Amino acid sequence: xxxxxxxxxxxxxxxxxxxxxxxxxxxxxxxxxxxxxxxxxxxxxxxxxxxxxxxxxxxxxxxxxxxxxxxxxxxxxxxxxxxxxxxxxxxxxxxxxxxxxxxxxxxxxxxxxxxxxxxxxxxxxxxxxxxxxxxxxxxxxxxxxxxxxxxxxxxxxxxxxxxxxxxxxxxxxxxxxxxxxxxxxxxxxxxxxxxxxxxxxxxxxxxxxxxxxxxxxxxxxxxxxxxxxxxxxxxxxxxxxxxxxxxxxxxxxxxxxxxxxxxxxxxxxx
Amino acid sequence: xxxxxxxxxxxxxxxxxxxxxxxxxxxxxxxxxxxxxxxxxxxxxxxxxxxxxxxxxxxxxxxxxxxxxxxxxxxxxxxxxxxxxxxxxxxxxxxxxxxxxxxxxxxxxxxxxxxxxxxxxxxxxxxxxxxxxxxxxxxxxxxxxxxxxxxxxxxxxxxxxxxxxxxxxxxxxxxxxxxxxxxxxxxxxxxxxxxxxxxxxxxxxxxxxxxxxxxxxxxxxxxxxxxxxxxxxxxxxxxxxxxxxxxxxxxxxxxxxxxxxxxxxxxxxx
Numbered sequence: 001x002x003x004x005x006x007x008x009x010x011x012x013x014x015x016x017x018x019x020x021x022x023x024x025x026x027x028x029x030x031x032x033x034x035x036x037x038x039x040x041x042x043x044x045x046x047x048x049x050x051x052x053x054x055x056x057x058x059x060x061x062x063x064x065x066x067x068x069x070x071x072x073x074x075x076x077x078x079x080x081x082x083x084x085x086x087x088x089x090x091x092x093x094x095x096x097x098x099x100x101x102x103x104x105x106x107x108x109x110x111x112x113x114x115x116x117x118x119x120x121x122x123x124x125x126x127x128x129x130x131x132x133x134x135x136x137x138x139x140x141x142x143x144x145x146x147x148x149x150x151x152x153x154x155x156x157x158x159x160x161x162x163x164x165x166x167x168x169x170x171x172x173x174x175x176x177x178x179x180x181x182x183x184x185x186x187x188x189x190x191x192x193x194x195x196x197x198x199x200x201x202x203x204x205x206x207x208x209x210x211x212x213x214x215x216x217x218x219x220x221x222x223x224x225x226x227x228x229x230x231x232x233x234x235x236x237x238x239x240x241x242x243x244x245x246x247x248x249x250x251x252x253x254x255x256x257x258x259x260x261x262x263x264x265x266x267x268x269x270x
Numbered sequence: 271x272x273x274x275x276x277x278x279x280x281x282x283x284x285x286x287x288x289x290x291x292x293x294x295x296x297x298x299x300x301x302x303x304x305x306x307x308x309x310x311x312x313x314x315x316x317x318x319x320x321x322x323x324x325x326x327x328x329x330x331x332x333x334x335x336x337x338x339x340x341x342x343x344x345x346x347x348x349x350x351x352x353x354x355x356x357x358x359x360x361x362x363x364x365x366x367x368x369x370x371x372x373x374x375x376x377x378x379x380x381x382x383x384x385x386x387x388x389x390x391x392x393x394x395x396x397x398x399x400x401x402x403x404x405x406x407x408x409x410x411x412x413x414x415x416x417x418x419x420x421x422x423x424x425x426x427x428x429x430x431x432x433x434x435x436x437x438x439x440x441x442x443x444x445x446x447x448x449x450x451x452x453x454x455x456x457x458x459x460x461x462x463x464x465x466x467x468x469x470x471x472x473x474x475x476x477x478x479x480x481x482x483x484x485x486x487x488x489x490x491x492x493x494x495x496x497x498x499x500x501x502x503x504x505x506x507x508x509x510x511x512x513x514x515x516x517x518x519x520x521x522x523x524x525x526x527x528x529x530x531x532x533x534x535x536x537x538x539x540x
Binding site for chain 1: 402408434440519
């Protein structure tokens with residue numbers, strides 16, 4: 001049982017709340033039973049250590065059993081040690097240190113099934129938004145998520161929590177060059193659709209015209225200022241979600257949900 | 271120019287951050303240029319006072335001109351007074367004290383156009399979620415939003431901000447009795463569809479079957495535990511959003527966006 005909240009190991013885990021440390025070590029922290037369960041279930045090879053309190057072991061026996069079955073290191077810790085490791089105010093007794101061995105962009109694109117759609121985020125700054133969009137992309141059946149431009153690190157604690165485990169369900173690629181990413185996406189044969197409130201195409205019309213049935217990369221911009229015109233111009237079409245009331249726009253996550261589910265319907269109906 | 275941040279007037283405005291004061295006075299605070307602009311534009315009769323700093327007056331001349339044109343009281347205040355009135359850490363120089371003279375439920379239902387759809391939230395606890403769903407409902411063209419059960423007060427500062435002005439765009443009704451609300455909705459001739467991850471109907475199938483073209487009330491439950499079975503049972507159908515990947519669910523706001531836009535499509539296509 002680890003009992004010393006001031007040990008080097010505890011400090012090393014705690015330091016994963018800093019992006020610089022995550023970048024240098026290639027590791028991040030998954031906090032809470034949902035994230036740890038999904039990590040163990042779907043990405044066990046990327047889990048380095050599981051830390052769990054006695055109480056959480058009793059509350060989540062299946063997670064602990066699955067971690068043992070996957071031959072992972074499971075360490076019992078005191079509540080004080082767990083709190084010292086964590087970013088959250090109310091850690092739920094279980095965390096996992098994970099490696100982010102995400103595929104490179106080209107590798108991720110090469111591995112896509114022929115009728116896939118993916119989600120590209122550029123300059124998305126809020127970790128909660130990034131995590132929520134990753135969760136939506138997973139739910140809608142997207143083949144992956146690419147974060148580009150000055151987007152937030154999806155391995156940030158808040159992003160991991162907002163993704164509700166979806167981070168471990170689909171390929172995530174990180175690549176800062178938006179134009180290069182869209183180039184690669186085009187070379188992989190995907191149609192690039194930019195979600196853009198000033199877009200020339202209405203989403204319903206795009207769906208009716210059969211555009212959404214193609215292998216597609218949906219491009220979403222910053223939560224406050226959207227896509228700059230020069231970036232939107234790199235897409236094949238700019239698509240606006242129809243606004244039937246008086247709202248000026250949707251927020252990023254709800255807009256992404258509407259667009260990604262439109263693609264899901266089109267692909268399902270094939 | 272109001273200069274005393276400790277005046278009774280300032281304290282009275284500040285006290286609107288408390289639900290009990292909002293209930294007693296029937297007033298709430300709209301903070302920031304977007305909320306104040308939409309209040310002045312779409313609900314001027316409900317605006318009691320506008321407070322604005324000299325700097326914000328220069329930055330938002332149209333809002334101030336519109337407030338004057340609507341014969342509203344516009345008070346210049348110092349930045350210290352404005353900060354003392356506000357809930358937010360970074361007030362943007364302009365706020366409005368508004369009355370919530372929302373229609374009663376029966377009145378709101380009677381005023382619905384014949385092909386409307388509405389959104390009913392029960393036990394939604396997070397103000398950001400409530401505001402975001404109100405914004406989505408507005409964007410999708412819903413005829414109103416009803417908050418029932420132990421739902422958060424939509425006139426809470428965070429809810430007002432998350433609604434991005436949509437609070438002033440469509441009728442909001444507050445009524446704590448969920449069963450009574452669903453009764454009234456049924457009597458008004460609306461089909462009640464509960465968004466429920468364990469629902470017997472797939473959303474795409476419901477759309478294909480033409481169910482969504484009816485006048486509809488979408489029922490959404492608590493962000494963490496959804497709809498209790500006895501409440502879901504009061505709906506005509508329980509509809510699940512298809513989950514194509516490995517995500518267990520969507521969050522409330524994105525689920526609402528997908529469902530409300532499905533109704534918007536069905537109503538648009540007639």
